Amino acid sequence: MSTIAQTQEAKLLTDAQAFYDATFDAETLALLDQAADGDDAAWDALNAMTYNVTQEVTHYVTLAGGGPAARLAVTVNDDGDVENAWLEYQDWLTPWTRAPKQDRETVKRLATIFAPFED
Incomplete structure (x- = not known):
């Protein structure tokens, strides 16, 4: 850095x-x-004191566990359909990090395989 x-x-x-x-x-x-x-x-x-109150639920689909690990982070609409999805990566003792160069539509297509998500 x-x-x-x-x-x-x-x-x-x-x-x-x-x-x-x-x-x-x-x-x-x-x-x-x-x-x-x-x-x-x-x-x-x-x-x-509040400026605004919103709710966004993120579902996680684990693709690989341990170190390194990978998951899909998936946000959905009220019907449980995928609105957005991205891949996150994590190695030991590091924070979850979004892959910087993602084809969001391709990731969203994969996430849709697991839909509908329920709260």
């Missing part, structure tokens, strides 16, 4: 942590406790 990429990654991690710290500050933690105790005003205050 280049020095520039390392610097960018370090900044991203720092920014993410700063956002986390600002989000889960003492005031938010107190509101969480109050909402858990049934305080509707606290719940309303927490709810007002």
